[in-house]
Amino acid sequence: MRTIITIIFIGLVYVTLAQNYVPNQLIVQLESKKSIDKSIEQAQVFLPEAEFIMLQPLSKSLNIWLVGYNETNVTSENAVATIERVSSVALAQVNHAGIKNRNQPNDAEYGQQWCHFNSNDADMDTEEAWDITTGGVTALGDTIVVAVIDGGADLTHEDLNYWRNYQEIEANGIDDDNNGYVDDYNGWHVYKNSGTVYEDDDVNMAGSWDDHGIHVSGIIGAKGNNGIGVSGVSWNVKVMAIRGSSTDEAVLVKSYGYVYDQRMIYNRSQGDSGAYVVATNSSFGVNYGDPAAYPIWCGLYDSMGEVGILSAVAGPNLGINIDNEGDVPGACPSAYTLSTTNSRNNDNRNNGAGYGLVHCDIAAPGTDIYSTIAGDSYGFKTGTSMATPQVAGAIGLMYAAAPAAMLSNNLNYPSVTAATIKNYMLTDGFDSVASMAGESVTGGRLNLFKALTALEQYDTTSTEISNVKRKTSGFKLSPNPASDVLMISSSEEPQNIKIYSILGELIYSNIISGTTKIDVSQIEAGLYFVIISNGQREETQRVVITR
Numbered sequence: 413m414r415t416i417i418t419i420i421f422i423g424l425v426y427v428t429l430a431q432n433y434v435p436n437q438l439i440v441q442l443e444s445k446k447s448i449d450k451s452i453e454q455a456q457v458f459l460p461e462a463e464f465i466m467l468q469p470l471s472k473s474l475n476i477w478l479v480g481y482n483e484t485n486v487t488s489e490n491a492v493a494t495i496e497r498v499s500s501v502a503l504a505q506v507n508h509a510g511i512k513n514r515n516q517p518n519d520a521e522y523g524q525q526w527c528h529f530n531s532n533d534a535d536m537d538t539e540e541a542w543d544i545t546t547g548g549v550t551a552l553g554d555t556i557v558v559a560v561i562d563g564g565a566d567l568t569h570e571d572l573n574y575w576r577n578y579q580e581i582e583a584n585g586i587d588d589d590n591n592g593y594v595d596d597y598n599g600w601h602v603y604k605n606s607g608t609v610y611e612d613d614d615v616n617m618a619g620s621w622d623d624h625g626i627h628v629s630g631i632i633g634a635k636g637n638n639g640i641g642v643s644g645v646s647w648n649v650k651v652m653a654i655r656g657s658s659t660d661e662a663v664l665v666k667s668y669g670y671v672y673d674q675r676m677i678y679n680r681s682q683g684d685s686g687a688y689v690v691a692t693n694s695s696f697g698v699n700y701g702d703p704a705a706y707p708i709w710c711g712l713y714d715s716m717g718e719v720g721i722l723s724a725v726a727g728p729n730l731g732i733n734i735d736n737e738g739d740v741p742g743a744c745p746s747a748y749t750l751s752t753t754n755s756r757n758n759d760n761r762n763n764g765a766g767y768g769l770v771h772c773d774i775a776a777p778g779t780d781i782y783s784t785i786a787g788d789s790y791g792f793k794t795g796t797s798m799a800t801p802q803v804a805g806a807i808g809l810m811y812a813a814a815p816a817a818m819l820s821n822n823l824n825y826p827s828v829t830a831a832t833i834k835n836y837m838l839t840d841g842f843d844s845v846a847s848m849a850g851e852s853v854t855g856g857r858l859n860l861f862k863a864l865t866a867l868e869q870y871d872t873t874s875t876e877i878s879n880v881k882r883k884t885s886g887f888k889l890s891p892n893p894a895s896d897v898l899m900i901s902s903s904e905e906p907q908n909i910k911i912y913s914i915l916g917e918l919i920y921s922n923i924i925s926g927t928t929k930i931d932v933s934q935i936e937a938g939l940y941f942v943i944i945s946n947g948q949r950e951e952t953q954r955v956v957i958t959r
């Protein structure tokens with residue numbers, strides 16, 4: 413309900429700002445569960461010459477649609493009035509134009525947030541990024557969710573925007589949405605197996621462990637431009653609260669399992685239930701941990717990647733090389749993690765933060781970071797714990813900026829989208845910083861504007877990857893990962909084989925029969941897609957090339 417009220421309020425503000433509108437378009441919000449097709453049919457009966465037509469969903473979960481009409485036949489006032497007569501329509505209005513981006517938000521304490529704007533330019537170029545999008549929803553209308561696995565949540569904080577499971581009824585002892593979790597309305601409390609993600613007696617204990625998770629959540633998604641407090645990397649992203657950070661690894665496994673389930677359900681139901689979780693935030697870890705001793709924990713990042721979730725993970729708050737000294741999860745060898753270190757407002761790595769050319773991916777502002785704490789309060793914190801949510805928030809913002817063509821089939825091929833987003837961030841989404849050269853994969857600090865503008869390079873030839881049909885002959889690739897030779901075998905022949913890079917560049921194409929050896933020794937290390945087709949059916953598999 414709160415969400416709907418907010419949207420109405422923003423709508424009213426826009427009316428006063430904007431003098432004009434996009435011709436031939438209306439924004440229509442239906443009552444919950446009502447059908448857009450039936451609503452338009454009914455409107456057509458009332459006024460056939462309006463030629464109403466559904467153009468696109470704007471928010472499936474809120475049942476808001478862009479509807480077309482023919483303005484040469486009817487006025488906009490008449491079109492709005494007619495569609496409002498349909499009983500299933502809750503609200504209708506023109507699609508106002510001339511809305512200006514206000515890239516510097518009006519949040520009262522925004523001046524404390526050097527990570528967004530800093531006179532040394534050690535910031536993430538966040539204001540420039542906000543000219544492109546301030547986040548919240550994808551081009552296809554999916555509500556973007558970032559899951560925070562941490563110690564605490566303050567569900568009543570004035571400046572936080574928590575995810576709610578609207579298909580679950582709170583505290584009735586019933587698993588209403590049948591997802592295996594009883595009363596998971598506000599998220600999930602893993603120790604207690606309950607939907608109460610905070611402890612009644614410690615929510616307002618400023619300085620308690622709860623503050624850690626609340627601070628992290630504000631860095632990702634504090635409500636931007638609402639006049640109070642601070643602004644998150646994304647102004648409107650939903651933060652899913654998972655109370656699961658622990659010294660006990662089993663609790664972490666259950667935490668990630670909850671997030672995995674929500675996204676898997678979303679994919680399978682094509683957005684009808686579950687949650688569109690695109691990132692997890694993990695601001696905890698084991699100093700000097702050997703990833704080989706944590707195969708299940710590290711492996712979960714791959715499992716989550718398979719359903720479309722990237723994971724921003726914190727490196728140690730120790731100035732050590734994690735390639736040599738180890739770290740979990742910072743050095744987990746997953747294609748779907750972004751291992752993060754902590755930068756300062758002079759654009760140097762904080763001396764007390766980890767690094768490593770192989771396993772550390774990127775630096776982000778993590779020193780003297782101002783964000784939300786318990787009880788409608790705000791405060792400074794420092795650590796890789798604060799750098800990591802900048803990256804998790806960036807993933808959410810990138811999904812909001814991603815072109816529709818990139819997302820068109822992403823519920824069927826979610827790992828392709830996730831890997832593509834990661835690749836854009838690590839290829840383009842940073843500023844190279846001389847003092848950070850050799851310290852990470854990027855040798856730089858996150859730049860949100862560059863990350864978002866990189867998405868414009870997305871080229872529709874890449875959609876060939878995501879539009880391929882599912883499951884056919886069961887061809888086999890080995891070894892995987894491969895470094896010198898890749899063997900491809902298939903029971904059907906002849907077959908056309910194509911190998912694409914993650915950005916959709918065609919690397920290899922040939923007709924093969926039986927088992928074929930391909931020399932991959934000259935191909936750059938990375939994730940690739942192998943597509944096999946016999947002219948009627950196609951199948952895609954992923955292969956990792958290592959050096």
Ligand SMILES: [Ca+2]
Pocket residue numbers: 529530533534535536537538
């Ligand atoms: Ca800047």
Ligand SMILES: [Ca+2]
Pocket residue numbers: 580587588589590591592593594595596
């Ligand atoms: Ca449930």
Ligand SMILES: [Ca+2]
Pocket residue numbers: 580581582583584585586587588594595596
């Ligand atoms: Ca319930």
Ligand SMILES: [Ca+2]
Pocket residue numbers: 519571634635636637638639640641642643
């Ligand atoms: Ca705010």
